[in-house]
Amino acid sequence: MSEGQDLRKTPLFDIHEKYGGKIIDFGGWALPVQYEGILEEHRAVREAAGLFDVSHMGEVRVTGPEALACVDFLLTNDLSVIADNQIMYSPMCYPDGGTVDDLLTYRVGENEFLMVVNAANAEKDYQWIAEQAAAFDVEVVDESPDTAQLALQGPRAEAILRAVADRDPADIGFFRFDADVSVAGHAALVSRTGYTGEDGFEIYCAPEDAPGIYEALMEAGEDHGLQPAGLGARDTLRFEAALPLYGQELGPDISPLEAKLGFAVKLDAGDFIGRDALKRAKEEGLAKRLVGFEMQERGVPRTGYPIYDTDGEEVGHVSSGSFSPTLGKNIGLGFVPPKMIKWGTQLQIGVRKRKLSAVVVKIPFYQREG
Numbered sequence: 001m002s003e004g005q006d007l008r009k010t011p012l013f014d015i016h017e018k019y020g021g022k023i024i025d026f027g028g029w030a031l032p033v034q035y036e037g038i039l040e041e042h043r044a045v046r047e048a049a050g051l052f053d054v055s056h057m058g059e060v061r062v063t064g065p066e067a068l069a070c071v072d073f074l075l076t077n078d079l080s081v082i083a084d085n086q087i088m089y090s091p092m093c094y095p096d097g098g099t100v101d102d103l104l105t106y107r108v109g110e111n112e113f114l115m116v117v118n119a120a121n122a123e124k125d126y127q128w129i130a131e132q133a134a135a136f137d138v139e140v141v142d143e144s145p146d147t148a149q150l151a152l153q154g155p156r157a158e159a160i161l162r163a164v165a166d167r168d169p170a171d172i173g174f175f176r177f178d179a180d181v182s183v184a185g186h187a188a189l190v191s192r193t194g195y196t197g198e199d200g201f202e203i204y205c206a207p208e209d210a211p212g213i214y215e216a217l218m219e220a221g222e223d224h225g226l227q228p229a230g231l232g233a234r235d236t237l238r239f240e241a242a243l244p245l246y247g248q249e250l251g252p253d254i255s256p257l258e259a260k261l262g263f264a265v266k267l268d269a270g271d272f273i274g275r276d277a278l279k280r281a282k283e284e285g286l287a288k289r290l291v292g293f294e295m296q297e298r299g300v301p302r303t304g305y306p307i308y309d310t311d312g313e314e315v316g317h318v319s320s321g322s323f324s325p326t327l328g329k330n331i332g333l334g335f336v337p338p339k340m341i342k343w344g345t346q347l348q349i350g351v352r353k354r355k356l357s358a359v360v361v362k363i364p365f366y367q368r369e370g
Contacts (some may be wrong), residue, residue, distance in 0.1 A: 010055035011148045011207040015214050019228045027120045029056045033232055038232035041326045043114055045196050045237055048225030049154030051166070051217055052234055056209065058122025059147045060115045060129055064138035067111045074132055075105065076256055076278070078269035082107050086173045087193060090264050091256035093274030098252040101125050102244060102261070104193060106177055113145075118246050132273065145291075148210035152217060153200030153237075156224040161201055163220035164213075165190070169201060175220070184216030187203060195234065197241025197366055239320050242292060242333065242364035248303055249290060249320045249333060257282060257333065260290045260363075288335040291345075292363035299351035301332035301358070306350035315340065318349065326366050333363070 007030035016023060021032030031053065034041060044050045062070055072079045087128050092100040101121045106114040117125040126142045130198035133140045152161055157177055161169045166182040169190065177191035186209035194200035205213055218226060235245070244250050249259050256265050267279050295301065301321030307313050321332035332349065340347070345360040 011210040012053045012055060012214055015211055016053065016228075021228065021230060024120050024231070025351055026056070026231055028185050029119065032228070033057065034230040034232045035228045038230070038236060039325050040095055041229040041233035042236050044225060044227040045154045045198055045229060045233060047155070048227075049152060049156040049221055050196075050227050050229030050233065051162055051214065051221070052151040052153065052229050053149075053210075053214075054119075054151050055148040055207070056119040056122075057144075057149055058117040058119060059143040059149075059204070060117060060126050060127060061112070061141045061143050062115065062129070062133065062138050063141075064136070065111060067138050070133050070136040070138045071105055071113045071115065072270065073136075073272050074129060075103075076265040076272055076274065078266040079105060079107070079113070080269070084109050085176055085178065086199075087177060087191060089175075089193075091250070091259075091261055092128075093256065093272075093278070094252065095274055095277060097255040097274045097277035099127055099246070099250040099254055099256060099259070100252075101246055102250055102256070104191075106189075106191065106334055108179065115132055128206060146207065148205050148207045150203045150205075150210065150214060150217070151195070151200060152203065153194055153196045153229075154198050154226075156221070156226065157198075157200045160217060160221040160224050160226055161190070161203075162352075164216045172201070180210040184213050186213055188213070195243055195359045196237035197243070197364065198237070198368055236325060237285075239322055239333070240324055240331075240364070240366035241327055244322060255281060255286075256334075257288065258286050258288050286338055289338045289341045290319070290333060291336055291341050291360050292365060293332050293334065293347055293349070293358040294355055294361045295332070295349065295356060295358050296328040297356040297358075299349070299354065299356045300332075301334075301349045301351065307334050307336055308348040308350065308355055309340065310346050312348070312349065312355065314350075321349075324365060331361075332358070 075090040179189045181190045189204040305318040306318040316333040316336040347358045348355040
């Protein structure tokens, strides 16, 4: 990171420098892309645990008598089916079916929801939510500046958190949360979701408490193989699990149906923004669909590279691509016509000036046991 850049810093900026983080400009934030190295941090999360700073994420709280109706209208999923202390994943759409963002919504109570949005979209999402919420009897508050967030991910995450929390993290089920946990003596909300394909926890706290919690977790994780982890490993981990990244697998010109997120689009559960457009697209047929593919020739697919059919005609593009540290293969995600999504379909990927063979495979590429 060059001097003179006016980047926003999370409460853990000094911690990143202490642990040797390589700081980069990530959407206007000064964040570590890596510490020891992306491969090492990736493997630590798959085999032991990694600790991420995700304080740049956005948090928007919706409260009031019509809070449930409001968030249900904003989101494509059906929020009415979850109970207090549960979390639901959902896309949020424009009227034309394009994606505003994909997010997690925490149900604190029927009259209170916490919406956790992607960092790059935080301000845009808050404005969108506030504008739509004006038709409901609710209050919308952007809590992002007052919230820090750490993500402890990996098979040893539960054991590490147990050492510093006043409640057993085993009692927090998957896609559930406890809003009243003391972590290293600091008040926190602890949830169990994850963006890595592994078991893991998110710890929300006051910004001034984040460094103390971070250091306590690192100390507790010394005997469990815990490593600080940066944005590079976060991306390769989510990619192996085929979890979408906004701006690549989702965007204003990509609907959740095209991105293979139909499980989170409940067309028959009541009205929501974008419902008519998505229903019509499903009935008439989608223009493109997300697929996973594996390279059969040596070459790494990258975002934006063209995808061709076996006749050499360009039919789509790569949305994400990388070498997979877990699988030891070059793999990718991309959009192609629906007729080409069947497993085993042959493709060609434009890597620089060459067209290299690839084959459509099942996604997610990686799925943990259990």
